[in-house]
Structures are given as C-alpha cells and as structure tokens.
Amino acid sequence: MLAGAIERLGREALVFAVLRALTLVGGVAALFVVPLRAEHELHFLPLLAGFVLYKAALLALLLKWAERSREIFFATLAADLAVVFLLVWFTGGGESHFYLLFYPLVALNAYYFGPGIGVFAAAAASGLLAAANWLVVPAAPWAHVAARAAILGLLALALGHVAVRERRARARVEQLNREMEAAMARLARAEQLAAVGRLSAKMAHEVRNPLGAINLNVDMLGDIVRQCPGPAMSEAHDLISDIHTEIRALAELTDEYLVAARLSRLRLEKEPLNDLVIEAVGLLRPVAARQGVAIELDLDDVLPALASDGAMLRQAVRNLLKNSLEILPHGGRIVVSTRCAGDQAVITVADSGPGVPPEAAAHLFEPFFTTKARGTGLGLPIVQQIARQHGGEVTWANRPGGGAEFTIRLPLRGGSDD
Ligand SMILES: Nc1ncnc2c1ncn2[C@@H]1O[C@H](COP(=O)(O)OP(=O)(O)O)[C@@H](O)[C@H]1O
Numbered sequence: 001m002l003a004g005a006i007e008r009l010g011r012e013a014l015v016f017a018v019l020r021a022l023t024l025v026g027g028v029a030a031l032f033v034v035p036l037r038a039e040h041e042l043h044f045l046p047l048l049a050g051f052v053l054y055k056a057a058l059l060a061l062l063l064k065w066a067e068r069s070r071e072i073f074f075a076t077l078a079a080d081l082a083v084v085f086l087l088v089w090f091t092g093g094g095e096s097h098f099y100l101l102f103y104p105l106v107a108l109n110a111y112y113f114g115p116g117i118g119v120f121a122a123a124a125a126s127g128l129l130a131a132a133n134w135l136v137v138p139a140a141p142w143a144h145v146a147a148r149a150a151i152l153g154l155l156a157l158a159l160g161h162v163a164v165r166e167r168r169a170r171a172r173v174e175q176l177n178r179e180m181e182a183a184m185a186r187l188a189r190a191e192q193l194a195a196v197g198r199l200s201a202k203m204a205h206e207v208r209n210p211l212g213a214i215n216l217n218v219d220m221l222g223d224i225v226r227q228c229p230g231p232a233m234s235e236a237h238d239l240i241s242d243i244h245t246e247i248r249a250l251a252e253l254t255d256e257y258l259v260a261a262r263l264s265r266l267r268l269e270k271e272p273l274n275d276l277v278i279e280a281v282g283l284l285r286p287v288a289a290r291q292g293v294a295i296e297l298d299l300d301d302v303l304p305a306l307a308s309d310g311a312m313l314r315q316a317v318r319n320l321l322k323n324s325l326e327i328l329p330h331g332g333r334i335v336v337s338t339r340c341a342g343d344q345a346v347i348t349v350a351d352s353g354p355g356v357p358p359e360a361a362a363h364l365f366e367p368f369f370t371t372k373a374r375g376t377g378l379g380l381p382i383v384q385q386i387a388r389q390h391g392g393e394v395t396w397a398n399r400p401g402g403g404a405e406f407t408i409r410l411p412l413r414g415g416s417d418d
C-alpha cells in the first residue's frame with residue numbers, strides 16, 4: 001500500500017517533499033548546537049514536538065491524497081515558513097543565521113510551483129524576516145533585512161523561470177516520444193497490411209483466370225440445357241443461373257483485390273466529372289433495377305472539367321454505389337450528386353439505408369475492415385486512396401434523416417500524382 005501511494009505521488013513530488021523536510025530538519029537539528037536566548041529556552045521542547053508532529057501529519061496526508069499533493073504542498077508552505085520564522089526569532093531575530101533556511105525553502109517552492117508562487121513565498125519569507133527583526137531588540141540594521149529580501153525575490157524568479165522552461169522542454173520530449181511510438185506502430189501495421197495485400201492480390205490473380213474458364217463452361221452448359229426441354233432441364237437451368245450469380249460475386253470480390261493492388265500512378269486527363277459519374281452509375285443501374293433500388297442523379301451543370309484519372313474516379317464512385325446497394329433493401333434510394341464548393345469539386349453518394357453502425361465508424365477506411373459476411377473491406381480504402389492521389393479527401397456522415405452519405409472532394413486545380 002505504501003509503495004502504491006509513493007508511486008501515485010510521483011518522483012518529483014516525493015523529491016520535493018523530502019528536500020523540504022530536510023531543510024527544516026537541518027534547521028531544527030542546528031538548534032542543538034546554537035545557544036538559545038535565555039527567554040526562549042522554555043519554548044524549545046514544544047517547538048520540537050510540534051515540528052515532528054507536523055512533518056508526520058504532512059507525510060500521512062501526502063500518502064493518503066497523493067493526487068492532491070500540489071494543493072497539500074501549497075497549503076503547508078505557510079507552516080514551513082512559520083517554522084523557520086520561529087527559529088529565526090528564537091535565536092536572535094535579525095542577528096540570527098537561521099534566516100538562511102528561507103533560501104532553500106523559497107528555492108524549492110519556486111522550482112516546484114514556478115515563479116508566481118516562488119515570488120509569493122519570497123515575499124512572505126521577507127515579511128517574516130522583517131517581523132523577527134522587529135520583535136528582537138536590538139534590531140539588526142534594516143538595510144541587511146532589505147538586502148536579504150531582495151536576494152530571496154531574485155532567487156525565486158530565477159529558479160521559477162528555469163523550472164518552467166525545463167518542464168516545458170520535458171513535456172515536449174515526452175510528447176515527441178509518444179508521437180514516435182504511435183508512428184512506429186502505424187508503420188508496423190502498414191508493413192503488415194502491405195504484405196497481406198500483396199499476398200491477396202496474388203491469390204486474386206490466381207483465382208481470376210480459372211473463374212473466367214468456369215464462366216465460359218457454364219455458359220456452354222447453359223446452351224446445351226436450353227436445347228433439351230423438359231421439367232428436369234428447367235431445374236438445371238435455375239441451377240446454372242445460381243452458379244452464374246455466384247461466379248459474378250466471386251469475380252467482383254477478386255476484382256476489388258486486384259484494383260487495390262493496381263493503384264499506382266495516375267493518368268491525368270481533363271474530363272467532365274459529370275460524365276464519369278453518369279458512366280459509373282450506368283454500370284450499376286441493372287443491379288439496382290434488379291434490387292428495386294432507385295438511383296437519382298443531381299448534377300451541377302456548370303462544374304468545370306477536372307484533370308483526373310477517369311478510370312480511377314469511376315472506380316471510386318462505383319465502390320460507394322456498391323456499398324449502398326449492398327445495404328439497401330427493396331425500395332431503397334440512392335442520390336448521387338455533384339457540385340462545386342469553392343475551389344473543390346464535390347461528389348456525394350447518399351443512401352436511404354440504416355447508416356454506418358457506431359462500432360464500425362472508427363474503422364471504415366482500414367484495409368480489410370468489413371461488417372459483411374462476404375466483404376473484402378477494400379472498397380472504402382480504395383476510394384480514399386484514389387481521392388488522396390487526386391489531392392482530395394473522402395469523408396462520410398450519417399444523415400439526420402437516416403442513411404449514410406459519402407463525399408469525395410477533389411481540388412479543381414489538379415492534384416498530385418504520387
Ligand atoms: N453506405 C453505407 N451504409 C452503411 N455502412 C456502410 C456503407 N458503406 C460502407 N459501410 C460500412 O463500411 C464497411 C467497409 O466498407 P468497404 O471498405 O467498402 O468494405 P466491404 O464493402 O467489403 O465491407 C462496410 O462493411 C460497412 O460496414
């Protein structure tokens with residue numbers, strides 16, 4: 001339990017507490033060798049007992065409320081100053097050498113709390129020094145007291161300032177450290193993903209060719225079946241249609257891997273953005289019609305032509321449309337719009353589906369993240385990569401009325417091609 005409390009207190013606070021205690025212990029111990037004034041002998045024992053009690057209580061407080069150590073230190077600053085004041089007073093006021101104890105005390109507090117509280121401690125110490133000088137007759141020359149006070153103030157300012165700078169530098173180093181660790185973790189993950197990506201692209205490539213051959217053979221089988229009428233053959237025809245559907249799904253899946261692997265340099269050409277969007281939508285209209293989903297276009301006619309890689313942008317819009325189609329029930333609706341916003345061209349795909357589930361929100365653009373049984377998790381990372389290669393960005397939001405909305409923004413002055 002003690003070890004836990006010390007750990008919570010932190011190294012800096014612990015060192016501060018020990019040094020502060022040592023300053024005063026040293027002072028009190030010195031009383032044994034310094035002759036006390038006759039009228040103060042009487043008070044020596046109560047002072048010693050009070051001091052021991054005070055330090056024990058402080059330690060207990062610190063261990064109990066380790067996280068409030070700053071407040072505790074600040075609250076007990078006055079008590080520490082008072083102890084030194086009593087020492088000075090009892091051993092000769094202005095003539096006493098115990099005023100020296102104010103220096104380590106002010107220095108420690110200035111270092112721990114910064115220049116503000118440091119100067120405050122110096123001012124309080126100077127006041128107490130003056131009071132001790134005034135209480136003991138004969139008083140030392142006031143010029144001495146003033147000089148000591150000035151040095152106390154200087155000490156507090158200088159050390160407080162150094163402490164603030166040092167702490168700032170330390171915080172910066174710690175932050176850089178954290179950032180570097182995060183960057184290393186990202187790099188390690190990126191390397192892992194790149195390796196997995198290469199492997200999956202190779203797999204996809206190997207699967208794609210036999211898939212084409214199977215498709216061709218199933219087509220021929222379909223022709224044969226059509227030439228042999230009869231009830232059994234009608235069932236065979238349905239089965240062949242099912243096989244076709246599965247082959248199509250598999251082909252799309254492998255295509256996504258292949259596109260992801262092929263994203264390389266852009267081939268920029270000036271092309272009207274609206275044409276690209278219309279083509280991408282046209283490709284998926286049959287699928288939407290089969291599903292009973294309506295795709296509406298809301299295009300900005302005065303959108304300037306944009307230097308872009310048409311094939312890639314079509315791919316990006318297609319990926320967004322596919323995601324909407326995959327999630328929409330019969331009767332669903334997709335609106336694809338384009339508009340100009342400042343120096344950006346904006347393409348938006350909004351659907352009337354259930355929206356992005358909260359648990360998926362943070363991972364949408366991570367490669368291989370999917371919530372679908374047969375998803376690749378590559379659609380959105382591809383969209384993001386394409387948008388970035390054009391110097392743009394893709395963002396998303398769940399619409400207040402329901403459904404998700406994905407927005408691609410592209411700079412109109414052309415993007416980078418790396
Ligand atoms: N229009 C959308 N509505 C709701 N969720 C979506 C939408 N588009 C994408 N998502 C979510 O983002 C995930 C990742 O999409 P994506 O990268 O295209 O991979 P995949 O489609 O293979 O799952 C999806 O699994 C889904 O959970």
Ligand SMILES: [Mg+2]
Pocket residue numbers: 319322323377378379380
């Ligand atoms: Mg997808």
